[in-house]
Amino acid sequence: MKLFECQNCGQPLYFENTVCESCGHRLGYIPDMNTVSALEPEGDQWRALASSGQLYRFCQNAELDACNWLIPSDHTETHCAACRHNRTIPNLADAENMARYRKLEMAKHHLFYTMIKLKLPLKNRIDDPQGGLAFDFLSDQVDANGNVTTVLTGHDEGLITINVAEADDAEREKRRTQMGEPYRTLLGHFRHEIGHYFWDKIVRDCGEEALEKCRAVFGDEREDYGQALQRHYNTGAPPDWQNNFVSTYATAHPWEDFAETWAHYLHIVDTLETARSFGIKVRPRIKLGHELEAQVDFDPHKANNIDELIENWLPLTYAVNALNRSMGQPDFYPFILSPAVIAKLGYMHELTH
Template sequence: MKLFQCTNCKSTVVFENNTCLNCGFKLGYSSYYNKIVSLDPSAATWQVKELDGKTYEYCDNYKHTVCNWLVDVSRDRKFCLACTLNRTIPHLLDDDNLKKWKHIEVAKHRLVYQLLRFRLPVVSKTIDDDKGFCFDFLEKDELPEESKGLKTGHVNGVITLMIAEADPVVREQVKQQMAERYRTLLGHFRHEVGHYYWDLLIRNNPEVLADFRSIFGDESQSYADALTTHYNNGPKANWQQSFISKYASSHPWEDWAETWSHYLHLTDVLETAYNFGLKSNPKIIAKNSLKMNAAFDPYTVTDFSRIMETGIPLLFTLNSMNRSLGEDDPYPFIISKPVEKKLEFIHKLLKGI
């Protein structure tokens, strides 16, 4: 992600900050200008010169301390773009629910930031029920009896997340039960929104659909039967050679969503490295070069080989740094050549190549 500064005192601030700890000014994020600006703490609305002098106020969810995005007063709406995507939120009289919702919103706002950087359409179902998407953040007792086992998923533009997933203890338990190597809220959102964008970008585009099938396989095979087989018999043999994860081997739709989420992971990590000016020159000579210079904005690069030549050493470096602290690898995956080809398909689709 981009690095941000307080426009009042130039201190470094992070994406979620609503107050500058150095000067005490309030902070607000503009999704249109991709800027964080400082705001007079004594006011409720602000005419912001860095945002073309327009007048702004906080998104209505600021009052719950889950959002620091700004809303143009002239547009006469209560919620920012990210928060308009919420169809169902947890019951907030429960303090534990509010705590979980804050974690969920951090991940969701970061997702929306990235979708906007890709210049993808971000439209709420409240505005366009047919083409938009939305989020339902639910407690278990809010589900109908036949859906009690649901944890997260996507159906017709509705992304559902059980708020228990915001509890790191619960998430780790599920991770162990599912024999997964990686499970995060942001990872959930990237995966599930991938299903939505498959519908939007591929389903009704015959040429792109044909290319998709040549790389990922025929998605018209029974999805229900494929998942039943996967859960009863486990992943396909030697799945590591062709898929980014075990679950990706279950069906072409899941292969797409898993690969899509990994492309978003990779792009976000590269943007962060670019903003920090990261580069490496290892003290050994390796068969596969571990040199890396993240001297480019990945959202503007069309050459996919540059993404991979920088991303693989960067991920290796991140894993090595985590191990130095006794932590697990943040990216415990191997990108095989078939997976690389799938990532390149997504790259070209998003770049319009």
């Protein structure tokens, strides 16, 4: 994620900001320009200081304080490029659901920021009723007898389901602990599940050659998925899993290995862009510190190869893990990238480009 600034006063801005805390200007994100812009009202529309001439209006979800994206005023859509992918949202009359929904949208918009920058195909169910991308944000249901029907987060032919309980920090931490995961975030869920969607779009649907290339890296996805998951939950990951996989869940089935690796590729690209925006340099003051030096001065979305990303990512994670530990927080990036995992990340880099 890049660092933004107010075009009126120069105040640093976050991607999610809706008002400049310095000068009070209303703010909105313009996807086509990849910028958060200060706005000035013009009738019932807005003029963006980052754009000359074009008038905008807000996505309809701005009324719910769930979106700050803009739509050109001459477009007919009522929802922005990210919100048009929603199929089902929770009952927002429930205050708890409203708070969770806003967190879900924040994470989803962050996801779309990266998808748009990587120029990946993002048709919705209106553009492509059969194969378009859509989201269901659902809650567990309790019947009159107190029986609970649990919503499972997952993907099915372009439909991504997220249990809104994942937006509750305490509940998500409880599930993370129960499942023995070192890392579990809303944004991580979105990145993982959309990895399944892009496996369909840019592997499966691109012919046998693309499939065979993927199988050579991740294994044969024709292995029975249900049996593979059951085996994983019964016996867990193999003892040497870190030699070949980025996480224990990646060992369950080639589809999950692909989705986990995809998510980590997005973690790396997006975080390195943030480091670049802040001009971060890493120069450890130890005898072998030169081996951990990094200066993120390139656009990670346009990196030439995976080595360019990893050479900067590893020193950055060492440094930020140390900072987190100094604050008594868990490691920022609690994963080991073995040569085999880096090779899988290299496959992702080639695939997305």
